[in-house]
Amino acid sequence: MHVAVLLFAFALTGTTLALDNGLMRTPPMGWLAWERYRCDIDCENDPKNCISENLFMDMADRLAEDGWKELGYVYVNIDDCWSSKQRDDQGRLQPDPKRFPGGIKKLAHYLHNRGLKLGIYGDMGKLTCMAYPGTPLDKIELDAQTFADWEVDMLKYDGCYSNAMEQELGYPLMSKALNATGRPIGYSCSWPAYQGGLPPKVNYTQLGEICNLWRNYGDIQDSWDSVLNIVDWFFENQDALTPAAGPGRWNDPDMGEHRPCPVPSPLNRPCSGPEHS
Ligand SMILES: *[C@@H]1O[C@H](CO)[C@@H](O)[C@H](O)[C@H]1NC(C)=O
Numbered sequence: 001m002h003v004a005v006l007l008f009a010f011a012l013t014g015t016t017l018a019l020d021n022g023l024m025r026t027p028p029m030g031w032l033a034w035e036r037y038r039c040d041i042d043c044e045n046d047p048k049n050c051i052s053e054n055l056f057m058d059m060a061d062r063l064a065e066d067g068w069k070e071l072g073y074v075y076v077n078i079d080d081c082w083s084s085k086q087r088d089d090q091g092r093l094q095p096d097p098k099r100f101p102g103g104i105k106k107l108a109h110y111l112h113n114r115g116l117k118l119g120i121y122g123d124m125g126k127l128t129c130m131a132y133p134g135t136p137l138d139k140i141e142l143d144a145q146t147f148a149d150w151e152v153d154m155l156k157y158d159g160c161y162s163n164a165m166e167q168e169l170g171y172p173l174m175s176k177a178l179n180a181t182g183r184p185i186g187y188s189c190s191w192p193a194y195q196g197g198l199p200p201k202v203n204y205t206q207l208g209e210i211c212n213l214w215r216n217y218g219d220i221q222d223s224w225d226s227v228l229n230i231v232d233w234f235f236e237n238q239d240a241l242t243p244a245a246g247p248g249r250w251n252d253p254d255m256g257e258h259r260p261c262p263v264p265s266p267l268n269r270p271c272s273g274p275e276h277s
């Protein structure tokens with residue numbers, strides 16, 4: 001099995017306030033579908049790897065049964081391509097009916113019964129990065145309530161197809177809307193990744209007040225070069241990034257990658273590439 005784990009930057013506690021939802025006092029850890037499974041929606045030909053409730057239940061079983069949960073890996077996170085291309089007749093987001101026949105709430109219960117938490121994905125634009133329905137300004141309250149009704153525990157709010165002005169309004173508005181549902185929902189903002197990741201464009205003080213974590217920089221890809229590139233960027237910019245982090249508010253360098261090697265691998269060569277999945 002391929003396991004991708006979220007990796008978060010540890011940093012000393014700064015001085016600013018954190019989003020007051022009581023969550024993520026330590027860096028959240030778990031599993032996110034994107035790096036490996038992307039937007040594979042072909043469940044007919046690729047049932048094991050397609051974005052479906054089975055994939056997330058399978059990963060939940062792995063976290064719960066293989067010792068990951070005990071180490072703190074409790075989030076199982078859906079990324080893009082989970083939803084139907086159409087909202088329902090009341091204007092709400094709905095999961096793809098073929099791939100998530102049980103619905104998101106049932107999936108959340110499956111995780112909760114195993115001591116795990118469910119994360120879902122939305123986007124600040126009219127469309128998500130892969131052109132599924134987004135959550136633009138006028139849909140924020142409705143979609144926050146829908147996620148709360150489904151008993152979701154975390155939201156990754158991406159930024160494709162939105163402009164700087166919409167982001168400036170939308171990211172704080174979603175924070176308020178999640179709070180207003182009354183359900184503590186961890187809030188991951190992709191905002192800084194769309195602003196180049198650094199001050200003065202990025203206001204890390206503000207981010208810490210409205211988000212629990214944020215993607216600072218580009219997506220990780222399935223290569224060691226990509227891992228090193230991200231490590232280098234965090235190293236070079238640590239003076240700006242370190243003070244931003246603390247309990248309840250974290251830099252997110254994107255997923256870590258862990259691959260069990262099928263055959264003994266030379267020590268100086270990390271296991272990598274799809275042949276090891
Ligand atoms: C909402 O915000 C208030 C004040 O910041 C906080 O006390 C409360 O716990 C928050 N509720 C949720 C569900 O996040």
Ligand SMILES: *[C@@H]1O[C@H](CO)[C@@H](O)[C@H](O)[C@H]1NC(C)=O
Nearest residue numbers: 200202203204205206207209
């Ligand atoms: C950054 O955000 C904080 C908190 O919202 C605010 O007080 C401050 O003025 C902002 N800084 C800049 C440079 O806009």
